[in-house]
Amino acid sequence: MTDEPDPERLKALEERIAALRGGKEERPHQEESYSQAQHVWRMVVELVTGLLIGFGIGYGLDSVFGTMPLFLVLFMLLGFAAGVRVMLRTAAELQGNQAGRPAGTQEKQAGESAAAEDERD
Numbered sequence: 001m002t003d004e005p006d007p008e009r010l011k012a013l014e015e016r017i018a019a020l021r022g023g024k025e026e027r028p029h030q031e032e033s034y035s036q037a038q039h040v041w042r043m044v045v046e047l048v049t050g051l052l053i054g055f056g057i058g059y060g061l062d063s064v065f066g067t068m069p070l071f072l073v074l075f076m077l078l079g080f081a082a083g084v085r086v087m088l089r090t091a092a093e094l095q096g097n098q099a100g101r102p103a104g105t106q107e108k109q110a111g112e113s114a115a116a117e118d119e120r121d
Helices: 007-021 029-065 068-099 105-120
Strands: none
């Protein structure tokens, strides 16, 4: 008996294992368990980033012009609106990825069909 494995038996064993798995691709543990949490944190970070940038710009302008709460409040509201807009864009992207198509394809199709209707008129 030799210590070297038989290549034919190994190949047959690999084929049997592949057949039993049914061609399923294994996803890494991180993708499987943490993907939703990662998306949520991404959205939270986008919102907070918009607020912080708005705060920084507003505070800086108030310091320069001496109008303490005016620009601070204005730019914090603008930063909040920008953060919400980015969050909504991310949510649309994630929804498009889950549906198996890139985000924004529905809007493109709707725009193309509206353009085609305008040409017919």
